[in-house]
Amino acid sequence: MSKKVAHVIPHTHWDREWYMPYEKHHARLIALMDTLLDTLERDDQFRSFHLDGQTIILEDYLQVRPENRERLTELIRQGKIAIGPWYVLQDEFLTSSEANVRNLLIGHKDAQVYGPVAKIGYFPDSFGNMGQAPQLLKQAGIGNAVFGRGVKPTGFNNSVADSAAYESPFSEMVWRAPDGSEVLGILFANWYHNGMEIPVGDEEARAYWPERFANVERFASTPQLLFMNGCDHQPVQTDLTAALDTARRLYPDYEFRISTFSEYVAAVEQSIDKPLTVVEGELRSQRTDGWGTLVNTASARVYVKQANVKGQALLEKIAEPSAAFSALLGREYPRPLLDYAWKTLMQNHPHDSICGCSVDEVHAEMMTRFAKSRHVAEALVQESGRFLAGRTDTSAFAGRSAVPFVVMNYAGGARSGAAVVELEIAKVLLGYDRSAEIYEELERLDIAGGVIVDERLQPVAADIEDLSVKFGYALPDDRFRQPYMARRIKVTLKAEQVPGMGHRAYAWLPASEGMRLPAAIPPADELGNEYFSIVVQSNGSLTLTDKETGAVYENLCVYENVGDIGNEYVFKQDGDNRILTTRDLTAETRIVSATAVATVVEIVHRWEIPAEADASLQSERAKIVPVSRRVAGRSERTVPLVISTRVTIEQGSRALKITASFDNQAKDHRLRALFPSGISSDIHYVDSVFEIAERPNEPAAEWINPSNAQHQQAFVALDDEARGLAVANIGLNEYEVLGDDRRTIAVTLLRAVGELGDWGVFPTPEAQCQGSQSVEFAIIPYGGRNDRCEAAAEAYAFQTPWTAEQTEVHAGDLPPVHGWLDWSGEQLALSAVKGGEFPGQYVVRWYNLSGSATELVLRPDSGRPLLGDNGKSPTGWRFSNILEQPLHELEADSDGVVRLPIKPREIVTLLWSPPVV
Template identity: 55%
Template sequence: MSSAQPKAVIHVISHTHWDREWYMPYEAHHAKLIRTMDDLLDVMDRDPEYRSFYLDGQTIVLDDYLQVYPEKREKLVQLVREGRLSAGPWYILQDEFLTSSEANVRNLQIGHRDAKAFGPVSKLGYFPDSFGNMGQAAQLMQQAGITTAVFGRGVKATGFNNSVSDSTDLESPYSEMNWDSPDGSRVLGILFANWYNNGMEIPEEPAAAKQFWDNAIASASRYASTRHLLLMNGCDHQPAQANLSAALRTARELYPDCEFIHSNWDDYVQAVQAELPPALSTITGELRGQRTDGWFSLVNTASARIYIKQLNQQNQTMLEKIAEPLAAFAHAQGQSYPHGLLNYAWRTLMQNHPHDSICGCSVDEVYHEMKTRFEKSKGVAASVIADSTAYLSGQIDTSGFGEGSVPFAVFSTSGYEDSGVVTVELELSRRYFKQSENPVEIAAFVGSSTIAEGYLVDANGARVAYTSADLGVRFGYDLPDDKFRQPYFARVVSVTFEANAVPAMGYAAYAWVPSIEANANAAAASLIASPNTMENEFLQVSIQRDGTLNLTDKASGQTYSGLGYYENVGDVGNEYIFKQPKGDKAITTAGLEAQIRVVEDTSYRATYEITHTILIPECADERLQTEIATMVSFLDREAQRSGKLVPLTIVTRVSLSRSERGVRVHASFDNPAKDHRLRVMLPSGVTAARHHADSIFEVASRATTPSAEWVNPSNCQHQSAFVDVHEAGRGLAIGNKGLNEYEILRDGSGTIAVTILRSTGELGDWGVFPTPDAQCLGKNEAEWMILPHGGESDRFRAYQAAYGFQVPMQTAQTGLHGGPLAPRQSLLNWSSTGSGLALSSLKVNEDRGDWIARWYNLSGEPAELSVGSAYHDELYESNVLEERADTRIGSDSGSASVPVAGFKIVSIGLTGSGSK
C-alpha cells in the first residue's frame, strides 16, 4: 500500500500593509492607524487563538501608535516578546532606488535598534510593495543576518506549467527562488505571486468560504514549490480580521485533508526551507519587472515631482557625505559626536522615504509636509556641519599666514581629491556691541574702518586667482556656550576661486589678505578660446547656434556632438506611469537658434548662458479631465494635447572650470504648462547593447534593448548619481543632482535622455485623486554634469567625478593661531588598486565611539583597499549593522590593507586613540 500524500499546509499570516501617507495626508492615515492598532490589541485580548500579526516590517508603525498612546508601550513590548507582534527589521518601507545606498543601510540600522527595544527583531527581508528591488539586497540582508527576502514585484513567476530547467533569466517557475547579489551573496527569495492580499477577508460562512478557499488554494498551489501555501490575511491599511479564528475553524471542517495554521513568518519560512526542491531557479541582481509588457514597472515615479527628489538628494548628501564625516573628524580632535542630532535628522529624513512618499505618487498634502521634514533635517545637518567645520578650522595651524590675514579652510568629503570652484563669505573686523550702544554708529564705524580690497593666498603663500564682491556691512551674532548672545557688525567680502587638489577626506587652508595693492589678483589666461568656445587642459566645448554642445575629450580624442537639446512631449498618464498621447510628436530645440552670451570669464571658470524659447501646448485637451474623473485606464485614453500654445523659456548655464574633466550644466525655467514631460537629450555616439547606471552599492549593468515581452514605447530606468554608455575607447557619463530617471534611446546615436520635468494632474492607481501640485507649475531647475571618458578602462574616473559632483566642498573662516593640524592634509587616508572602489560613508558608531568607514567595489574584479588614520591604532572588520567582528586587521600603526572581492561591500571599524 502506498503511503498517503502529506497534507497541504495553509499558512495564514495576518498583517496590514501600512502606507504612512498616500491617498490621504499623514495625519488622516495616522488616525486610522490608531483605530487599527486599538482594534488589533482588542482582538488579541479577546481571542487567544489569534496567534500573531505582522506589522509590515517597519518599526515606525509602533512609534506612530505610541505617539498617541505612550502608556501602551509595555503592552506592545509584551506582545513582541511573546511573538504575537513583529518588530522591524526596517524603520520604514522605503523605495530602494530613490533613496541612497547609505539611506538603505541607516533604515536597517535604525529599524534594528528600535526593534530591539521591544524584543526580538524580525529577521525577514521584507519588500512587499517596492517598485523594483535593488541588486545588492541579498548582500545587505546577509550582512544583517537575514537569510530570506519576500517581495511583490520584479520577477515574473510562471507557475507549474514550466519546469525549472525551462525557466529563463530573471524568471522562476515557483514563488520560491534563490536571489543572489552580484558578489555571490544569496538569500531565499519568496515572491508574492498572488500578491500580499490573497488571504484577506476570509469568509466564516461555509458556502462563501468554500468558494473562497477553492480559488485561494488553487492559486497558491500553482506557484508554491512545497506543500506549504502562503495566504496573506490583510492588505493596504487593512484592519485585523476579528473573526479569523472562526473562519479558520470553518476551513478545517470544509477541507479535512488540509492543515490550516494561523502562522507567522518565522514558522512559515522554516517550514518552506525544510521542504524546498533540490534545484531552484536563481535570479541575480536587480528585480525590475523587465520580463513584462513594461507598463507597470512604475519606474516613472522616478520623475514624478522631481523637486522632491532634488530635496532628497540634497538632504542625503548633507547628512551622509558632509555632516557625518566632518563630525567624525572633529570627534577625533576632541569634540563630542552629535549622535542624537544626527539620529533625529536621519529619522526625519527617512519619514520622507516610504515608497508612496519619495516616489511622488501621493496627494498634494503629503508633499507640503515632506518639504517641512526636509527643511528640518537639512537644518540639523547644516548646524552639525557649521559646528564641525568651526571646530576643525580652529585646530588648523594658520600661524604661517601674515598678520592681518583672514584665514579659512576648504573641506572635501566626497571621498576623492577635489578641485572645484567655491565661494566663501568672509567677515572682516567684527565689532561687537551692547544693547546700550547705537547700532547705526557701530555699523558706520565698521564701514569706515575696513576695506574690501585684497588678494587670496594658499598655505604656501602663493597667489590664487579669484573674484571678489564687497557685500557691505552686515549684522551677525554669536551664541556662546558660556554667556548671552553677542551681536556684532562686520564687513563681508565674498570670494570665489578654484580650490585645486584639496586632499580627499581632508582640507586645505587659504587666507584673504586685505590690501589696496594694485593688480592684487593672480593673473592667468581665460578659458574662452574663441567665440562660443571654452577650453581647458582636458576638454574643448563648442556651443552651436541651436545651443547644443560639441565636446572634445582631449585624452581619448573623441568628439561628442549635439549634446543638450531639449525634448517636450505630452503626458496623459499619472504620477506612477508616463503615457504619451497617441500620435503625439515631440517638440525639440534641435536646430532652433538660441540666444548665447558669456556671463562669466575668469581664469578659473567660464560660463555661457543659453536661452531657448519654444511654444508648447498649454495642457491636455478637455477629454483628459473626463477620462480621469471616470477612471478610464491610462492605456485607453484618447486625450490629446491642447491646441493652445504657451511659451516655455529655458535658461541654461554651461560652465567649464580650469581643473575639472567635466562640463557643469544648470537649467532653469518657469513651467507654464500641464500634462507634459521635458527631457535633456545627450547623444553619446555609442550603440552598446548594455549600459551602466549608478544604483544601490553598485553600478548596475542593464540591457539597452528591453525583453521581447516589452510593449511600452518608453523604457525609462532609475539612476542615482549617473548613467554611462561606453564602448572601447569611447564613453559618456552624465552625472546629476536629484534627476533619477533616464532612458537610453535606441536611435542609432545612443542618446541619453534625462528627465528634468514631468507634469501630471492625478495620483492614479485605484481611485480619483487630483494632484494639481504635481503639474510642477512655476519655477523649476535641474543640474547635470557631462563627463566624457575613454571607455571601459577609464570609466571609473568619470564615476568618481559624478559622485563628487553631488558633494559640494565646505568652507569655514577661522583666525590666526597655532594648532595640531597642518594647513593641508587628509584625515582619512585610503587608496586602492585599480579605481573601482567607492567610499560610501564615514561616521562614528553610536555604541563604541569607533569610526566606521564603508566602501564598495564597483567592479567585478578584486581590489586591495589600503586605509589608515593618524587618530586610530586598530582596525577591524564590521558589517552594515556596524557589529564588530572578531577579525582584527592591519597592525598597531592604524593602517591596513584589505582585500575587497568584486562587487563587495566592506565596512571597517577604526578604534584606539581617536575614539572617545
C-alpha cells in the first residue's frame, strides 16, 4: 500500500492592510521577505514558498528593498518562490467584471517580468466566489481553483456523508461555471493554517500531528493531504525542514514533502479514483447557518463602494474606449497611465480593503487612492474627448455664432436621456491689471434666449443655466499656461439616440440667430414620460405605472431604519427588533423644475430615530461577544434624520432616477429603501460578475440568520411572463429580497457600526459614517422575463456617465453622428473596448447574459479607418482568451459581416487589428 503524502506548502496570507494601517503591515512585510530570501538561499531543502497569489507583494517589497531585485528574481526563476496569477487578492463580488479581468491580466503581466506565473486559481480568503471564475480561469490556462469559503463540504459535526443536503462531502470537487467550464476545486476545509508552526521537538510533534492527520483525512478524497504552513501575516518558519525531519522519523507511514501548489494539484488529479461532486455557479455559503458569509461587508462604509464603482466606470467605460478610438485616429494609446490608474484603483480591491472591514486609517488612505486613480482617468478622458471632438465634423454650424460641442455615449448601445455640458460662450485672456474690466465686459454679454440645435440645425429641448463669469486656464502643449476669464453656461439637453460607443454633435446658438425653441411641455396632473408615470403619495412613497405593460407598483421608496449591533463584517439587528419606516410619516413635496428635458421632484422626510445603541453594546463589544448572541437595544435618545429625495423623470429614459441625501447623526443603525414588486416568484435575478445570476428568495434549510442579504453589482430584479421591476444602483452593493407577500426588494443605503469585528477589539468610529451622505439608485420597470436583458442594459447605462466636450466649427474625419462599433446580438452585453496588450491591437469583450445561445454580428463600416472597417480577408478580427492571446482568425461573409455563435453565458474576447493602408 502506497504512503499517504503530506504536502506541506509554506506560505503567508498577506492582507496588505487590515487591523493595522498599510505602512505598519508594510514594515512587517519587509522583515518577512528579508527572512524568506535568506532562508531559501541558505536551506536547499526549503525548496518553495507560495507568495499568496498576488504580485503586488513584489512591488511593495522592492519599493523599500530595490537592491534585492536580482536575488528575488533568481529565486522566482528557480521555482523557489511561486508568484501570481493575480495582482491583488480581491473581493470578487465588490469589484466589477472588468476589474476582475484586469487583476488577472496585470498579475500575469507583472509576474512574467520575474519568471513563471503560478497557474493556480487562488482565492484563499474571498468572502464568497463569483460563479464565472471557472470560465475566467480556464481562459487564462488555469484548470484549478483553491478557495477558503463558499461551500460546505461536510455534514453535521464534520461527518463525511454523501448527502444531497451539502454541496460536497470532500474538500476536492468539480466547480462548474454557468457556461459549462469546469475546474478542479479545492476547499481549505481546515482553513489555510492547518500546517502552521510545525514543531521540531518529538514531544510537541506527537501532540501536533495525529489531530491534523485526522482532520485532513476526514475531508480528503485522495491520499494527497494538504497542510498549509502559514496564516495571516505569518512569518516564515525557518526551521521547517528540521520539523519535517522529525515528522518523517515519527510517522514513517506518511511521506512528507515541501510542495508547490502545482505539484499538489497534479498529485490530486492523478490520484482521483472516484467521481467528485459538481458544484455550480456562485459559491456563497448558502448551506450554512448564514452568520459566516460576511456578506454585510457589502454595506460597510458605503462611501468606499460608491467611490469604487465610479472609479471603475470612469476607467473601463470611458477612459479606455475613448483612448482606443483616439488611437485609431493616430493618437498614442496611453497604456502606461491606464495601467497606473488601474493599479492604483486595484490597491483598494483586496478583500479587507474594498469590503470596508479594516481600521479607520486604512479607509482614509483608500479614499486618497480613489482620488489619485480618478484624477488620472479624468485627465485621460478630457484629453481623448477633446481630441475626438476636434476630429468631429461640425461644419454644419458654419456661418453662425455657434458654440459646438459633442456629446459622447460610452454605453453598449444607443441611448437617450439628459446630458450635461458646461460651455464657454466667450473668453478673454487674463491681464491681471485689467481683470475687473474683463469680468464686467463678459458679464454684460446678452446670452438670454439662446437655443441648442443638433447637426441638422433642428432645435433640441434643453435647459440653459447662466453660470456667469468664471476663471479658467489652458495648458498648451507648446507654450506656457494661459489663464483667462470666460462667460459660461450649463446646458442640460435631451440627447436622443446617441449611438452606443459613439457621439452626436450639437451647438449653442444665440438668440440673434432667430432659431425657434421647441414647444414646452404643458403642465400635467400626472408626472411621467413616454414609458411610465408616477404619483407621489402623502407619505413620500411613489406609485409607478408602467405605460407599456399597465403594471402598477405601489409604496416604492419607503425608507426603513433598524438598529445594528453588529460590526463591519456582520449585520445584527438590535435586541428590541423594532422596525421604523417612513410609511406613516407625512412628507413635504415640491416640484424643483419641470422642463422639456426632465422633471425633478423633491420629497423631504423629517424623521426622529434612536441616536445609538444602548450602553450594553459597549460591554458586548469589549467582551467580544459573538454578533449572533448580542442583545443590546437602542437608546431612548433620538436625533433627527432628514432625508431629501430628488426624483428625476428624464424624457426618453426608461429609468426613474433617484438621489437621496441626508446628514447621518445616528450610530449603530441601518437605513434601507424598500421597493415592493408585487411579483409572485420564488427566484430573483441579480447582476453579478459577467452574468445575471439567478438566486432563490428563500435561503437553504440550514440558514438561521434572520437576515438574507446578498451582493449585487448594477441591479437586482424580479419578473414573470408579463412584467418586471429592476432596481439599479451606483455603489449600493447590498440588497435583500424580503420574505413578505409583496416580494419587496430592500436596498441598503447606509450601515453605521463602530467596530471592525473578527478576532479582536478594534474600534472604528469612522465606520459610523457620520455626516452628509448621498446615494443614487433607479427604478426600471420592464415587460417581463423576455425583456430582462433590456432592463440590464438600462442599469448598465445608469452607471455609465455621459461625457461632452466643447469644440470649434470645423471639418473633420468623423461624421457628426457616429458609432465606432457596429454590432448586434440578442442578450449580449458589451463589457470592454480598449487598447490591447500589444501595440496596434484593440480588444472588445462581450458576454451572454442568458442561458440561450445567440449570435454576435459585426458589420463593416462605410469605408472610414474606424473600428470594424475591413471587409477584406482576413477581417482583422481574431478570437482571443481573457489574457488577450489570439487563438484564431474570424472570417466574414461575402457581405463583409462577421457572424460569431455565442454559447449560453459565454464570455467572448475579440482582438481587432486595423488594416494596413
